[in-house]
Amino acid sequence: MKAFCAAMALTMTGSGLVASAGEPAASTHRYLIERTFPTGALDGVDAAAKQKVNSNNKTLEVNWEKSYANADKTKTYCVYTAPTEDAVRKAAKLNGLPVDVVTEIPADIKAEPRGAVQKIATGNRRFLVKRHGAASVRGESDRQYGVSLLTSYGTADEQASYWVYEAPSFSAVESAAKASGAPFESIVEIPETLYPY
Numbered sequence: 001m002k003a004f005c006a007a008m009a010l011t012m013t014g015s016g017l018v019a020s021a022g023e024p025a026a027s028t029h030r031y032l033i034e035r036t037f038p039t040g041a042l043d044g045v046d047a048a049a050k051q052k053v054n055s056n057n058k059t060l061e062v063n064w065e066k067s068y069a070n071a072d073k074t075k076t077y078c079v080y081t082a083p084t085e086d087a088v089r090k091a092a093k094l095n096g097l098p099v100d101v102v103t104e105i106p107a108d109i110k111a112e113p114r115g116a117v118q119k120i121a122t123g124n125r126r127f128l129v130k131r132h133g134a135a136s137v138r139g140e141s142d143r144q145y146g147v148s149l150l151t152s153y154g155t156a157d158e159q160a161s162y163w164v165y166e167a168p169s170f171s172a173v174e175s176a177a178k179a180s181g182a183p184f185e186s187i188v189e190i191p192e193t194l195y196p197y
Contacts, residue, residue: 028061031088032153032162033078034101042073045194053095054196062091065114068128068164068190077128077162077190079105079153107154109161118150118193120166126150126193127173129163130185141179145172164190 057064060082067078082088085102092099112118120126124146142149147167154161167173170189177184 028063028081028083029085030065030105030153031080031082031085032103032105033076033080033088033092033099034103035076035078035098036100037074037076037098039072039074042069042076042194047197050196053097056094057091060087060091060094062087064196066196067194068126069192069194071189071191073192075188076194077188103160104156105153105162106156107158107161109152109154109163110149112151116151117195118164118166124166124168125170126190127165127167127170128188128190129165129173129177130188131161131163131182132185133158133160142176144179145176147172147176160185 054064057080062080062082065079065081067076069076080088080091082091085104088102089099118126142165145167147165150164150166152161152163165173165176167176170187173187177187
């Protein structure tokens with residue numbers, strides 16, 4: 001079970017800096033994979049587990065960029081590139097990882113370099129905000145609440161968007177989100193980022 005959990009954690013960790021640090025080939029797509037883990041499953045993920053996940057992914061041309069984990073490490077939001085959604089699902093099965101939802105996220109609303117490692121200022125935390133539609137957010141209210149946008153992703157069907165923020169508190173993100181003029185579906189604290197190396 002430990003090995004299984006470690007492999008799962010590694011797959012999620014690899015979303016940030018997998019095979020290539022450059023832009024994906026035109027034939028690849030980017031996906032956000034939501035996963036739910038049992039408590040403790042992500043504890044103890046090491047380099048060997050990550051290497052195994054990355055090796056398995058490579059056989060299917062799947063690359064793990066980074067994974068965001070919620071505070072109790074029972075939910076992750078993993079960013080991957082792959083030729084198809086089916087390849088992402090096959091890689092998850094090969095690695096023994098759960099898959100709740102796979103969403104194609106081809107659009108960068110605010111881009112960051114592929115493989116970028118996010119650094120959070122001391123005293124701040126990171127949050128994932130999900131919005132309906134391809135929201136147009138007025139960022140001037142963010143500064144008022146001490147909130148900074150790190151990156152964001154839009155879905156292929158333009159039905160949802162995901163925004164990663166740095167902020168001092170949940171209430172700051174909530175206040176900024178309400179003031180932005182773009183309704184939000186959920187806000188989740190994602191204090192840990194898992195990388196594929």
